[in-house]
Amino acid sequence: MTTPESARVEPVDESVTTTTVEELRPLYRQMLAIRRLEEASAKAYSQGKIGGFLHLIIGQEAVCVGAIAALAADDYVVATYREHGHAYAKGVAARPIMAELYGKKTGLVKGLGGSMHLFDKSKGFLGGYGIVGGHVPIAAGAALAAKYRGDGKVAMCFFGEGASTIGGFAEGIALAALWKLPAVFICENNQYSMGTPLYRSLAVEDVSLRALAHGMARDRFDGDDVVKVKRRIAEAVQRARDTSEPTLVEVVTYRFRGHSMSDPGLYRTKDEVEEWKRRDPLTRSRQRLIDLGATEADVVALEDDVKAEIEDAVHFAETSPAADAYLPYVIKE
Amino acid sequence: MPVISYREALNQAMREEMERDPDVFIMGEEVGHYNGAYKVTQGLLNHFSERRVIDAPIAEMGFAGIGVGAAMVGLRPIIEFMTFNFSLVAIDQIVNNAAKIFQMSGGQFNVPIVFRGPGGPAVQVGSQHSQSLESFYANVPGLKVVMPSTAYDAKGLLKTAIRDDNPVVFIEGETLYNSTWEVPTTEYLIPFGKADVKRVGQHVTLIAWSKMVWTCLDAAKELAKDGIEAEVVDVRSLRPLDHDTICSSVAKTGRCVIVEVGWPVAGYGAEVAYQVQRACLDQLDAPIERVTSDDVPMPYAKNLEDEVQPQIKDVIAAVKRALYLA
Numbered sequence: 107m108t109t110p111e112s113a114r115v116e117p118v119d120e121s122v123t124t125t126t127v128e129e130l131r132p133l134y135r136q137m138l139a140i141r142r143l144e145e146a147s148a149k150a151y152s153q154g155k156i157g158g159f160l161h162l163i164i165g166q167e168a169v170c171v172g173a174i175a176a177l178a179a180d181d182y183v184v185a186t187y188r189e190h191g192h193a194y195a196k197g198v199a200a201r202p203i204m205a206e207l208y209g210k211k212t213g214l215v216k217g218l219g220g221s222m223h224l225f226d227k228s229k230g231f232l233g234g235y236g237i238v239g240g241h242v243p244i245a246a247g248a249a250l251a252a253k254y255r256g257d258g259k260v261a262m263c264f265f266g267e268g269a270s271t272i273g274g275f276a277e278g279i280a281l282a283a284l285w286k287l288p289a290v291f292i293c294e295n296n297q298y299s300m301g302t303p304l305y306r307s308l309a310v311e312d313v314s315l316r317a318l319a320h321g322m323a324r325d326r327f328d329g330d331d332v333v334k335v336k337r338r339i340a341e342a343v344q345r346a347r348d349t350s351e352p353t354l355v356e357v358v359t360y361r362f363r364g365h366s367m368s369d370p371g372l373y374r375t376k377d378e379v380e381e382w383k384r385r386d387p388l389t390r391s392r393q394r395l396i397d398l399g400a401t402e403a404d405v406v407a408l409e410d411d412v413k414a415e416i417e418d419a420v421h422f423a424e425t426s427p428a429a430d431a432y433l434p435y436v437i438k439e
Numbered sequence: 440m441p442v443i444s445y446r447e448a449l450n451q452a453m454r455e456e457m458e459r460d461p462d463v464f465i466m467g468e469e470v471g472h473y474n475g476a477y478k479v480t481q482g483l484l485n486h487f488s489e490r491r492v493i494d495a496p497i498a499e500m501g502f503a504g505i506g507v508g509a510a511m512v513g514l515r516p517i518i519e520f521m522t523f524n525f526s527l528v529a530i531d532q533i534v535n536n537a538a539k540i541f542q543m544s545g546g547q548f549n550v551p552i553v554f555r556g557p558g559g560p561a562v563q564v565g566s567q568h569s570q571s572l573e574s575f576y577a578n579v580p581g582l583k584v585v586m587p588s589t590a591y592d593a594k595g596l597l598k599t600a601i602r603d604d605n606p607v608v609f610i611e612g613e614t615l616y617n618s619t620w621e622v623p624t625t626e627y628l629i630p631f632g633k634a635d636v637k638r639v640g641q642h643v644t645l646i647a648w649s650k651m652v653w654t655c656l657d658a659a660k661e662l663a664k665d666g667i668e669a670e671v672v673d674v675r676s677l678r679p680l681d682h683d684t685i686c687s688s689v690a691k692t693g694r695c696v697i698v699e700v701g702w703p704v705a706g707y708g709a710e711v712a713y714q715v716q717r718a719c720l721d722q723l724d725a726p727i728e729r730v731t732s733d734d735v736p737m738p739y740a741k742n743l744e745d746e747v748q749p750q751i752k753d754v755i756a757a758v759k760r761a762l763y764l765a
């Protein structure tokens with residue numbers, strides 16, 4: 107038997123995209139802020155100030171930052187429990203994110219959701235969801251509403267490759283394709299679903315191929331270059347906006363930390379992790395900025411600014427009052 | 440007698456049953472190479488190989504259903520849900536298939552399967568991960584529902600579940616895995632439908648299961664300081680329910696407080712209350728009290744979470760109401 111043509115895994119596109127300091131600077135700033143935010147939350151978690159599950163996106167920053175940079179401010183984003191970066195990239199400030207992780211009254215969702223459930227209606231951020239795959243149809247639903255109203259909005263959905271085996275994903279993309287909904291489905295393939303490597307969860311290690319069965323557009327590339335992510339996702343966003351057609355995009359990336367704070371990540375070799383750290387999207391973008399003509403002083407000033415922003419967010423969270431209400435948020439009266 | 444953890448007790452039960460019956464196998468997310476998200480299946484892959492300890496991708500509906508199909512034709516699957524919150528993704532297989540096939544087939548196909556994993560709120564994991572779903576499953580004829588509170592019960596009940604010819608929903612306490620109890624080295628099984636009196640007392644009966652048994656035992660200790668002796672009845676199996684043990688305790692004490700960590704409306708405690716009043720109306724000296732979580736999705740913030748969930752003080756307050764001391 108031969109492998110069907112359609113099931114052949116193609117090499118990941120690792121081409122480089124041209125850019126300018128003006129374009130790259132804000133993207134680098136966002137990625138750095140997310141990294142510092144994640145590092146600060148890891149620290150607070152180890153001090154017992156943040157509880158429950160904490161899933162960090164360190165290493166994958168270029169995906170949410172690049173992808174969301176391709177959206178308009180009033181487009182929708184739906185994400186998983188690993189969503190601090192997505193919320194930040196969609197315009198949520200570091201202060202309410204950090205205060206939410208601390209479970210404070212000033213948190214983004216009043217201390218009710220925590221790390222896994224950030225929501226911001228004013229920013230079109232439709233939430234972080236804890237049940238794998240269940241949010242994929244929700245994104246398709248926001249896209250349906252956009253098409254229904256004809257308001258030109260696009261819904262962008264993020265999920266891991268581990269989500270591609272569950273019904274919520276399969277049904278969500280199938281309906282989006284059938285009804286031509288203006289959605290962009292982004293699989294952040296960080297190659298591990300908790301401790302399970304790709305080859306033990308997928309018969310074909312290319313999630314984007316699922317689009318073929320639905321006649322849906324697809325794309326697949328590496329997620330180290332934030333500008334490339336932005337460009338390629340912009341094509342999918344344009345397709346959604348212009349022709350109301352969904353796209354399934356797979357971005358190959360890597361998380362530097364464990365699945366959550368409680369996972370030591372023993373299923374990966376040190377060498378493998380180090381290998382990926384050499385491709386760190388932040389280091390890469392920083393170098394690129396310099397190569398493009400930004401001065402070291404300029405970049406350092408930006409970095410200091412980010413440091414101050416995150417320190418301020420931590421201070422805000424630390425000094426905010428405790429969460430104090432849950433009863434008003436069960437049923438809308 | 441060795442004292443072992445609840446986690447270890449469950450592990451022993453599976454290991455022993457897999458040694459005993461080659462048709463028993465385990466399937467679920469991270470059960471093999473990762474040794475279990477909560478390390479309950481520690482070492483089993485190593486011991487039994489990938490044929491019998493199967494790592495499944497995130498596809499609860501799929502692997503629960505595969506378990507049901509395999510059980511129909513004679514295997515005895517143990518399906519692990521990483522937590523029971525994720526069983527909701529598979530509930531069609533549990534409720535529409537596993538629970539119905541014996542009846543639909545006119546008794547031709549039985550489904551000897553165990554759906555197991557942790558349930559109930561852990562700590563600060565938010566509303567989607569903090570649910571007590573036993574009342575959902577206990578509502579369904581065709582299922583058995585078991586919730587051990589101690590390592591001893593966990594081992595004996597899980598072995599019974601694996602040997603049972605019917606689908607068993609076996610919900611472990613997510614915060615009980617490190618709790619310890621004496622567990623004999625010789626084999627024992629605990630039959631379903633047998634409640635266990637975890638503490639003897641004559642003034643009031645506390646009825647609970649899983650983690651709330653511990654809360655009740657702690658409350659009983661406090662109450663004893665005031666001279667109130669509470670009897671703590673651990674129902675252990677919700678379906679079938681042991682009416683006799685529960686009702687003879689209430690007949691003795693005349694007061695009944697039912698404590699559960701789930702939601703109040705249509706919670707399993709309401710069924711227990713109905714059964715108790717029906718059997719013991721004449722012996723009851725006070726209305727039956729219930730202690731539950733508040734009727735809200737679980738908040739994340741620790742202070743709010745503690746406010747929502749039943750605490751020792753809530754049990755004590757309910758006991759005092761039942762004794763007309765409050």
Ligand SMILES: Cc1ncc(C[n+]2csc(CCOP(=O)(O)OP(=O)(O)O)c2C)c(N)n1
Pocket residue numbers: 188236237238239265266267268269270296298299300365468497499521525528
């Ligand atoms: C339905 C369901 N099953 C299991 C889980 C437990 N769980 C949480 S995250 C996760 C791994 C998800 O991996 P992937 O989709 O690749 O995303 P990543 O965490 O790598 O970003 C699992 C198994 C869950 N939350 N929901």
